[in-house]
Amino acid sequence: MVRNDWVCPEYVQTRSGEITDALQQHVWITVVAVVVGLALSFVLALLARRYRRFAALILGTSTVLYTVPSLAMFGLLLSVTGLTATTVIVGLVLYSLVILVRGIMTGLDGVPPDVREAAVGMGYGPVRMLLRVELPLALPTIVAALRVATVSTIAMTTLGVIVGHGGLGDLILRGLRSNFRPEVLTASVLVVVLALLADLILVAALRLATPWRRGVARA
Amino acid sequence: MNDFLDALRWLGDSAHWSGPDGVPTRFVEHMWLTSISLLIVCVIAIPVGLWLGHIGRGGTLAINISNVGRAVPTFAVLVLLFMTPLGLSDWTVIIALVVFGLPPVLTNTYVGVREVDRDAVDAARGMGMDAMQVMRKVELPLAVPLIVNGVRLAAVQIVATATVAALVAGGGLGRIITAGFGRGDRPQMIAGAILVAALALLVEALMEWLQRRVDPLRRIRRRPLTARSAAV
Numbered sequence: 458m459v460r461n462d463w464v465c466p467e468y469v470q471t472r473s474g475e476i477t478d479a480l481q482q483h484v485w486i487t488v489v490a491v492v493v494g495l496a497l498s499f500v501l502a503l504l505a506r507r508y509r510r511f512a513a514l515i516l517g518t519s520t521v522l523y524t525v526p527s528l529a530m531f532g533l534l535l536s537v538t539g540l541t542a543t544t545v546i547v548g549l550v551l552y553s554l555v556i557l558v559r560g561i562m563t564g565l566d567g568v569p570p571d572v573r574e575a576a577v578g579m580g581y582g583p584v585r586m587l588l589r590v591e592l593p594l595a596l597p598t599i600v601a602a603l604r605v606a607t608v609s610t611i612a613m614t615t616l617g618v619i620v621g622h623g624g625l626g627d628l629i630l631r632g633l634r635s636n637f638r639p640e641v642l643t644a645s646v647l648v649v650v651l652a653l654l655a656d657l658i659l660v661a662a663l664r665l666a667t668p669w670r671r672g673v674a675r676a
Numbered sequence: 677m678n679d680f681l682d683a684l685r686w687l688g689d690s691a692h693w694s695g696p697d698g699v700p701t702r703f704v705e706h707m708w709l710t711s712i713s714l715l716i717v718c719v720i721a722i723p724v725g726l727w728l729g730h731i732g733r734g735g736t737l738a739i740n741i742s743n744v745g746r747a748v749p750t751f752a753v754l755v756l757l758f759m760t761p762l763g764l765s766d767w768t769v770i771i772a773l774v775v776f777g778l779p780p781v782l783t784n785t786y787v788g789v790r791e792v793d794r795d796a797v798d799a800a801r802g803m804g805m806d807a808m809q810v811m812r813k814v815e816l817p818l819a820v821p822l823i824v825n826g827v828r829l830a831a832v833q834i835v836a837t838a839t840v841a842a843l844v845a846g847g848g849l850g851r852i853i854t855a856g857f858g859r860g861d862r863p864q865m866i867a868g869a870i871l872v873a874a875l876a877l878l879v880e881a882l883m884e885w886l887q888r889r890v891d892p893l894r895r896i897r898r899r900p901l902t903a904r905s906a907a908v
Contacts, residue, residue: 524880525873526836528843532853532869535862536680605746612749616840619857619865626751633755633844641759645752652747 465639472640476628480647482542483624486614487655490546491607494553501554502561503587512562519555527552527616535620545617552613553606560602564595597670600663604656611652625651682863683870692867697855699871705847706875709766709838710831713773717830720774721781722823729789729819730811745779750840758844769838769846776837777830784826788819821891828883835876849875 469476505512525533530548538544568591576590592599615626623630625644632640664671686692693699728734754772762768792815800814842850843857849871856864 521877524832524876526839526850526876528836528839528850528853529869529872529876532865533873535869536683536866540862608747612747615749615751618751619843619853626749629752629755630843633759636759638759641752641755645749645756648749648752649747656747 461636461638463638463642468637468639469643476643476647479625479628479644480651482622483611483614483626483648483651486542486545486549486617486622486624487607487611487651490549490610490614491553491603493546494550494557494606494610495603497550498554498557498561502558502565505558505562506565515554515558519551519558522551523555527613528619531617531619540620540622542617542622544620545614545622548617549610549613553610556602556606556609560599560605561595564598564602565591567598568594593667596667597663600659604659607655607659608652611648611655615648679862679866683866686863686867687870697851699849699852702847702849702851703871703875705851706835706838706849709769709773709841709846709848710834710879713770713777713834713838714827714831716770716774717777717781717834718827721778721826721830722785725782725785725823725826726789726811726816726819729786730807730815732790735786735790741779741782745776750776750837751843754837754841754844764845766846769841772841773834773837777834780829780833781823781826784822784829785819788822788826789815791822792818821887824883824887824890828880828887831879831883832876835872835879839872 839850852868
């Protein structure tokens with residue numbers, strides 16, 4: 458093997474174990490980060506809706522955090538959580554907040570007031586109103602934010618390589634160090650495919666979850 | 677947290693503030709890479725965005741480019757670029773930084789021009805202005821706030837991407853993080869991270885100030901804006 462072509466089926470065959478491991482780590486880090494980010498964003502968005510002063514604080518802080526480059530973020534978190542996957546996950550969660558909190562707040566704010574009034578008239582309390590009326594109506598906006606957050610999280614996970622937990626990013630750096638093109642290309646293509654796949658799954662999930670929107674012309 | 681104190685000690689060590697690996701050299705490198713890339717981005721993206729906005733074409737393209745941009749792993753693109761015949765040079769870094777800086781300036785310029793009041797454009801035409809004059813004297817000045825917003829986003833993007841580039845080649849403050857990574861020197865990695873984060877926040881603050889300065893309507897807008905920010 459001297460030619461160092463970009464595409465090398467032999468590499469994919471002989472190293473399929475390594476590739477699968479990296480892929481699994483990548484998916485695992487992404488899923489944990491997005492799920493935790495979404496849960497945290499819900500709590501923050503609900504608090505922000507309740508206390509407007511808190512809203513400015515949350516949006517301001519998350520925007521400042523978003524400005525910090527991810528390599529620096531992982532480097533800073535390194536002093537707290539060390540060379541672990543936790544460092545990467547915490548960093549990714551912090552980045553997802555700026556997109557998700559905004560998305561959830563926009564979605565909930567977009568619920569028409571007359572729908573809310575009708576629900577109140579039907580005797581809905583605040584919790585039932587949130588779960589049965591507001592969340593379903595806000596779902597398209599929330600999923601739109603979730604798509605953006607997921608896709609950029611998948612791309613950013615590669616940079617976890619700086620603390621030794623970058624999933625497919627680990628393969629990319631190793632391929633660079635050993636100047637082995639197939640390893641870099643295979644891992645890069647997998648990252649993009651993963652992002653597209655995740656996006657498709659979220660679109661499909663939204664369609665399944667909102668049967669009343671089917672057949673409605675998309676804006 | 678001990679690592680963090682060691683990082684502060686690293687920053688306090690005068691040995692790290694001189695020579696070709698010193699903080700000032702890395703800072704100048706980072707600023708040079710960022711400003712030259714940002715300049716190239718503006719020279720390309722502003723005229724193209726102005727023209728596309730003026731003729732009202734390519735809107736979907738501009739939006740799609742910035743949507744796809746989010747899915748592209750910067751790190752993978754940089755590594756792939758360095759493994760092409762372009763190789764490891766400063767110019768390869770600059771090409772990559774320009775590629776990642778173009779979308780926000782292009783989209784914001786386009787949207788800025790599209791959002792110019794059509795009546796103002798019609799009035800300018802009625803006064804006998806030709807296409808170039810309309811663009812230069814009406815659309816460009818009115819689109820300035822959004823254009824500067826795009827430049828701000830691009831600047832932050834480029835500062836961050838230059839940091840990632842240091843993982844592959846190239847200088848800048850990111851090099852301090854990656855050199856620490858290479859040697860397993862955690863205090864140095866954290867010290868580099870502090871410097872990069874500070875630089876990014878500084879650039880963002882600077883651009884925000886610039887954005888407020890160049891708004892041609894700021895004297896008119898000033899009052900309602902302050903009123904609103906006090907209410908929130």
